[in-house]
Amino acid sequence: MKDTTISITATETDEIVKIAKSCRHFALCKVDLLGCGVCASGLENQYISFYPVGRMDLYAALYDNKIPITEKCIEIADSCNLCGKCDYPCYFTQELRPSKVMKALKDHISTYLVNGGKVVKTQDDELLIELKKIVGDFWATNDPAVAITYHHDICPHVTYKMPKCVVMPNTKEEITAIIKLLNQHNISYVIRGNGASSHGLTFTDGVVLDLNRMKIIEFDEKNWCVKIGPGVTAFEVQTEASKRGYRVHTAEPSAMVCANIMTNGLLSTFSTTYGLAADSIINAEFIAKDGSYFNMNDINAPNLFSYEYKLAEAEPYAICVSASIKLYPVTDDEDAILVPFKSLEAAIDFGKECAIRRIGLSISILGCEFISSFVASTKKLTQEAKDIFVNKLGMPYLVLLIGDTYDIKCVRDMGYPFINQKLFRTLCQSLPSLKSAEWLDLLNDLNGDEPYAYLKLEQFNDLAEIALAPSTAQMLQDVDPELRPFFEKLYQKPEMMDLVWLNTFRILSSRFNREKLFVGFVAYLPIDTPLIEEMQKGLKDIGDKYNIKNDLGFITPFDHGKRCGWEYDFYFDNLDPDEISRIQQVTEEAGALFDKYSEKTGTIRQFRYIVNRGCCRKENLLYI
Numbered sequence: 063m064k065d066t067t068i069s070i071t072a073t074e075t076d077e078i079v080k081i082a083k084s085c086r087h088f089a090l091c092k093v094d095l096l097g098c099g100v101c102a103s104g105l106e107n108q109y110i111s112f113y114p115v116g117r118m119d120l121y122a123a124l125y126d127n128k129i130p131i132t133e134k135c136i137e138i139a140d141s142c143n144l145c146g147k148c149d150y151p152c153y154f155t156q157e158l159r160p161s162k163v164m165k166a167l168k169d170h171i172s173t174y175l176v177n178g179g180k181v182v183k184t185q186d187d188e189l190l191i192e193l194k195k196i197v198g199d200f201w202a203t204n205d206p207a208v209a210i211t212y213h214h215d216i217c218p219h220v221t222y223k224m225p226k227c228v229v230m231p232n233t234k235e236e237i238t239a240i241i242k243l244l245n246q247h248n249i250s251y252v253i254r255g256n257g258a259s260s261h262g263l264t265f266t267d268g269v270v271l272d273l274n275r276m277k278i279i280e281f282d283e284k285n286w287c288v289k290i291g292p293g294v295t296a297f298e299v300q301t302e303a304s305k306r307g308y309r310v311h312t313a314e315p316s317a318m319v320c321a322n323i324m325t326n327g328l329l330s331t332f333s334t335t336y337g338l339a340a341d342s343i344i345n346a347e348f349i350a351k352d353g354s355y356f357n358m359n360d361i362n363a364p365n366l367f368s369y370e371y372k373l374a375e376a377e378p379y380a381i382c383v384s385a386s387i388k389l390y391p392v393t394d395d396e397d398a399i400l401v402p403f404k405s406l407e408a409a410i411d412f413g414k415e416c417a418i419r420r421i422g423l424s425i426s427i428l429g430c431e432f433i434s435s436f437v438a439s440t441k442k443l444t445q446e447a448k449d450i451f452v453n454k455l456g457m458p459y460l461v462l463l464i465g466d467t468y469d470i471k472c473v474r475d476m477g478y479p480f481i482n483q484k485l486f487r488t489l490c491q492s493l494p495s496l497k498s499a500e501w502l503d504l505l506n507d508l509n510g511d512e513p514y515a516y517l518k519l520e521q522f523n524d525l526a527e528i529a530l531a532p533s534t535a536q537m538l539q540d541v542d543p544e545l546r547p548f549f550e551k552l553y554q555k556p557e558m559m560d561l562v563w564l565n566t567f568r569i570l571s572s573r574f575n576r577e578k579l580f581v582g583f584v585a586y587l588p589i590d591t592p593l594i595e596e597m598q599k600g601l602k603d604i605g606d607k608y609n610i611k612n613d614l615g616f617i618t619p620f621d622h623g624k625r626c627g628w629e630y631d632f633y634f635d636n637l638d639p640d641e642i643s644r645i646q647q648v649t650e651e652a653g654a655l656f657d658k659y660s661e662k663t664g665t666i667r668q669f670r671y672i673v674n675r676g677c678c679r680k681e682n683l684l685y686i
Contacts, residue, residue, distance in 0.1 A: 114163075118163050135171060154572075154573070220265065249269055251269040253381055288303065297315035314568045323346065334422060334618060339680045402481065418623035430460075492537070580634070605652075
């Protein structure tokens with residue numbers, strides 16, 4: 063083989079290793095988030111290791127000498143054609159350039175082979191031979207190059223485990239046969255979706271069942287539902303539903319919907335009207351631990367609708383092999399606004415009032431970290447945006463409300479100023495200009511005594527455009543030059559500035575971990591502002607105590623304004639051992655704080671007590 067590698071400096075190597083180890087494991091490179099296409103070898107070979115997210119882990123493992131170069135290593139590296147598609151979603155969400163890692167992986171293995179390095183060939187053991195009989199030779203492997211990409215995730219407080227092997231079934235019959243085989247040999251297993259678990263639930267030293275191949279999507283429009291397999295992502299089913307004029311209730315774009323249902327239940331800003339937990343589920347099919355089959359509508363099925371507030375077992379009670387979820391109608395006059403507030407109390411009061419009065423389909427109170435990380439195209443601009451919204455515009459909190467013409471009119475009639483879609487686009491495309499003295503003088507001249515009074519002026523949108531001269535060029539001035547042409551075309555698409563579309567497909571929340579990984583503490587609780595503010599102060603004090611960045615994620619009212627979903631986030635550098643140690647202390651103390659208030663109030667449901675009970679009835683979860 064001819065040596066075609068290009069030598070790189072130690073500094074460049076350090077950068078590449080840092081990129082590889084900085085992957086969030088959110089697997090956004092596995093869905094066509096931005097319309098740039100998806101890695102061809104990943105689509106063909108399905109194992110995580112053949113996608114950019116897996117190759118990042120593989121390169122890091124080879125660099126650290128955790129695994130040898132095997133036959134699969136070579137196959138995985140050779141399957142990458144260096145098309146560069148992976149750069150676009152990864153840069154959009156995390157400002158990383160994974161194509162550099164893909165090139166380094168190919169070069170590393172090529173150099174190894176040129177220098178006469180030995181290629182390790184793994185041997186099939188008895189278990190693997192039996193698994194291959196069930197799923198076929200390609201779809202079960204014990205090769206370390208595959209296994210290493212299933213051995214860890216973003217959770218900072220668990221011990222990672224290297225699986226014995228990975229198997230990818232394609233039917234519920236294959237899953238049944240696998241479970242019975244593993245039970246016979248007394249071998250542990252875990253079910254794997256796309257692999258990002260802040261609870262650390264995806265590890266085993268036994269067998270990983272990766273269900274990504276099970277991609278069934280069957281619409282039954284006359285009954286307002288769609289049946290999906292466990293390998294279907296939120297983005298995939300939402301895309302198909304949107305083509306038919308519907309919306310489904312889902313989580314982040316690359317999240318497996320069945321996995322979400324099973325673990326924590328479906329929660330989003332649309333929970334204001336669509337509910338949570340079992341509210342969007344019509345039926346679901348399962349394989350039990352003994353390999354038997356049942357569905358939720360069987361009269362003798364386990365009571366999956368029940369809920370008891372205690373820590374769940376690490377293993378799920380069953381494997382969800384399909385779910386039928388509701389289709390929701392979408393009207394042609396849906397719109398979105400952002401309502402600014404100076405205080406959290408005022409923002410919560412507004413969100414609660416709208417939920418009680420049935421105003422809006424989707425309501426979410428957003429902290430400045432959340433909104434600034436989305437509107438900005440780079441980390442540098444994110445910090446500037448945060449300063450602009452908090453200190454320059456006096457908008458530390460924004461309430462995102464999605465609704466129809468009547469909902470928006472109600473907010474206007476209630477007297478609240480708001481940022482509409484047109485102004486949102488202007489602000490996004492002119493962030494660098496927002497801090498200028500001329501712009502701030504304009505706001506002061508128009509404001510008067512009422513906060514944000516300028517937003518009520520009919521001509522303000524036009525004045526803002528003239529003063530700020532918005533453009534994609536201004537918006538993308540800090541983006542890597544070689545990626546800028548793609549993003550200029552991307553932001554010409556109307557949906558990229560459409561808050562309804564961005565929130566429906568959960569693009570809005572895909573960027574708020576750009577600077578660092580995060581641990582999100584999520585709870586269901588009454589919309590009790592003093593309680594929320596008191597708990598939030600306690601969480602902030604814990605984060606500040608350990609010098610860990612922290613901020614409000616979101617608050618979404620539901621259950622007709624009586625309760626809400628609340629997320630508070632702690633951010634940490636996964637490449638800094640000291641910061642990992644500190645985030646572990648933070649999560650321990652934050653969990654204890656939640657337990658204290660849960661016992662005191664009797665009304666708080668922390669997410670870690672909901673794990674593997676996502677099919678329960680909302681009423682059992684919130685009221686009992």
